[in-house]
Amino acid sequence: MGSDFSNLSQKLSEINSVVSNMLNQNHDFFDHALSISTQDFLGWVDSEKLISHFEEYSNIAKKYEFASYEKIFVIGMGGSSLGARVLIDNFLRNKKREVYFVDNYHPEFLRNLWENHAGSEIMFLVCSKSGNTLETLMIFEYFYQNVEQLNKNNSPGQSFIAITDQNSRLDSIAQSKNFAEIVYGVKEIGGRYSVLSCFGMFPALMSGVESSDLIESLIDCLVEFRESDYFLQCEQLIKFILEGLVNDEDKIFLDIDPQLSGFSEWIQQLIAESLGKNYKGIVPLIHNISLEVHNSNNLIFSLKQDSIFSYDVVKSPIGSIFEVQLSNNNDLISQLFVWEIVVASLGVLTGTNPFDQPDVQLSKNETNYFIESNEKIEILDNQISIDELIDCFENLDKNGYVGFLYFTNPQSNVPNLMNSLAYTLSLKFHIPIIQAIGPNYLHSLGQLFKGGPDNGTFIQFVSSNVGQDIQVPYQNFSFYDLMSAQVQGEHKILNLIDRNPLVVNLGNEPEKKLEKFIEKLKLAGF
Incomplete structure (x- = not known):
C-alpha cells in the first residue's frame, strides 16, 4: 500500500x-x-551564516592551494560526500588533482585503492557530520594504518583533514592523531542539507575549484x-x-x-x-x-x-x-x-519531520549488536532461485517498486550486471527498480525502505566473494564481518516490520551467477 x-x-x-x-x-x-524544536535544523537557509562559514574554511583551503599532493580521497557516507561529488564533478577545476570518493569498505575495493595509489601524495578528507559514522571511521583507520606504515618517520596525521562538528568523536580522533586540519561544520546544518556548507564546498576547494567561482555562485543564490x-x-x-x-x-x-x-x-x-x-x-x-x-x-x-x-x-x-x-x-x-x-x-x-532519520539509526544499532554479540541469523533460509524471482515479479503490484539491495566492490562488473538485470525485469514487468549498493544506501535509501510507504518489495543479493578479507585496525572484526553484520541487520529489521525481504544467493562468483541469470532471461524471451 x-x-x-x-x-x-x-x-x-x-x-x-x-x-x-x-x-x-x-x-x-x-x-x-x-511539533519539534527546529533551533538546530535551519542553519542551511541562513545566508549570513553560510557566507561567513565559507570565508572560514576557504582560508584553510588556501593554505593548500600550492601543496604537492596529487590525489584526494574523500571518505564519507550519504550526505557527507554526495554533495561534494556534485560540486567537484560539475565545476571547472584549475588543478588536475584526482579525486576518489570512498563510500564503500569492500575489502577488494579498499586494497585496490591503496595498492594503486600508495606511491602518490594523497590528502585524505574524512567527512562525518556526527563524527560517529562507523563505516567512515573504520575506512579512515585502514588508510591511517597504511600511511603510518609507509611513512614511519613522519606524522601520518598530516595526510588527513577532518570535516566534522566540534566535540564529535572524529574531532577527538583528529586532535589525538595530529591531523593537518579540522574543519568544523555548523551545528544547525544537518548532514543531508550540508552541500552548501563545508561538507560540500571544502572538498571542492581542495580539489581545485576556484574559491571565487563558489562564493560568487553562493552569494548570487542566497542573497537574491x-x-x-x-x-x-x-x-x-x-x-x-x-x-x-x-x-x-x-x-x-x-x-x-x-x-x-x-x-x-x-x-x-x-x-x-x-x-x-x-x-x-x-x-x-x-x-x-x-x-x-x-x-x-x-x-x-x-x-x-x-x-x-x-x-x-x-x-x-x-x-x-x-x-x-x-x-x-x-x-x-x-x-x-x-x-x-x-x-x-x-x-x-505532509506532516513529516524532514530533519531526522530514525530508521537509519535503527540500522546502526542493529549493526553494532551483530558485531558485538557475534550472533548470526541464517538469511539464506529465505533464498529464492531465478525462476522464483521471475514468479515474484509476475505477482507484484504494478503500483509498487522493487529495491535491489547488495554489497559489492563498486569497481567490479557487478553494478553493471545488476543494472542489466533490473533493466530486463523492469521492461518486462512494468515496475520500477531502485539499485541500492551498501553500505552507502543505509544512510539514505534505507530510511525510505524501512519508514516509507509499504509498497516496496526488497531483494537482498548476497555473496561470499570479498577477495582477501581485511582486519579492521584496532578492532576485533574484519570488513567482511562488518558487511555481514549490516546485511543481517537489514534483513532482521525488514522482517520485524513485515517488509520481508527475499534473498538471492550469488555465491562466491557473483558476476558469473548474474551473467547466467541474464542469459536465462534472454532465452526465455525477456
Whole structure:
C-alpha cells in the first residue's frame, strides 16, 4: 500500500507561507507545524551564516592551494560526500588533482585503492557530520594504518583533514592523531542539507575549484533568492509534487542530464531520507527504461543544460514533466538550494519531520549488536532461485517498486550486471527498480525502505566473494564481518516490520551467477 495523502489538497494554498517562513527561519512556525524544536535544523537557509562559514574554511583551503599532493580521497557516507561529488564533478577545476570518493569498505575495493595509489601524495578528507559514522571511521583507520606504515618517520596525521562538528568523536580522533586540519561544520546544518556548507564546498576547494567561482555562485543564490526565478520555481515544484501526491502518485522519476554527474543520487538521498517516514513518503527513482513502461501518470523532474535558465511544466504521453534548463554554475548551486527548500517544505506540508532519520539509526544499532554479540541469523533460509524471482515479479503490484539491495566492490562488473538485470525485469514487468549498493544506501535509501510507504518489495543479493578479507585496525572484526553484520541487520529489521525481504544467493562468483541469470532471461524471451 502506498502513502495516504488524501488530505493534501487543502495544503496547496499554504505553499507560499511555508517557503517564506523557511527563508525567514521562523522557528516558531516550524516548531508548531512539526511539533519539534527546529533551533538546530535551519542553519542551511541562513545566508549570513553560510557566507561567513565559507570565508572560514576557504582560508584553510588556501593554505593548500600550492601543496604537492596529487590525489584526494574523500571518505564519507550519504550526505557527507554526495554533495561534494556534485560540486567537484560539475565545476571547472584549475588543478588536475584526482579525486576518489570512498563510500564503500569492500575489502577488494579498499586494497585496490591503496595498492594503486600508495606511491602518490594523497590528502585524505574524512567527512562525518556526527563524527560517529562507523563505516567512515573504520575506512579512515585502514588508510591511517597504511600511511603510518609507509611513512614511519613522519606524522601520518598530516595526510588527513577532518570535516566534522566540534566535540564529535572524529574531532577527538583528529586532535589525538595530529591531523593537518579540522574543519568544523555548523551545528544547525544537518548532514543531508550540508552541500552548501563545508561538507560540500571544502572538498571542492581542495580539489581545485576556484574559491571565487563558489562564493560568487553562493552569494548570487542566497542573497537574491527571494527576488529570483528560483523562488518561483520552488513554489511551482512543490505544487507539482503535491498535486501528484493528491492523485496517488507517490513516485518521482529523476531525468537528469548525464553530464550533471552525481545530481540524481544527491536528490534521491535527500528525498528518501527526509520524507520516507511514518509509512509515508515519495519514492525517488533515477530515470531508466521503466519510465516509459510504468504508466501515463508519471511525475518526472527533468534537469538539462541550455543557454538560459528556464522552467516549465509540460504534459507528455509518459506523464507530467517539470522541466528545468540550467545555463551556468550559478544555476547549479541554486538548484541544490531549491531542492533543499522543496524537500523540507514538503516535509512540513505532509506532516513529516524532514530533519531526522530514525530508521537509519535503527540500522546502526542493529549493526553494532551483530558485531558485538557475534550472533548470526541464517538469511539464506529465505533464498529464492531465478525462476522464483521471475514468479515474484509476475505477482507484484504494478503500483509498487522493487529495491535491489547488495554489497559489492563498486569497481567490479557487478553494478553493471545488476543494472542489466533490473533493466530486463523492469521492461518486462512494468515496475520500477531502485539499485541500492551498501553500505552507502543505509544512510539514505534505507530510511525510505524501512519508514516509507509499504509498497516496496526488497531483494537482498548476497555473496561470499570479498577477495582477501581485511582486519579492521584496532578492532576485533574484519570488513567482511562488518558487511555481514549490516546485511543481517537489514534483513532482521525488514522482517520485524513485515517488509520481508527475499534473498538471492550469488555465491562466491557473483558476476558469473548474474551473467547466467541474464542469459536465462534472454532465452526465455525477456
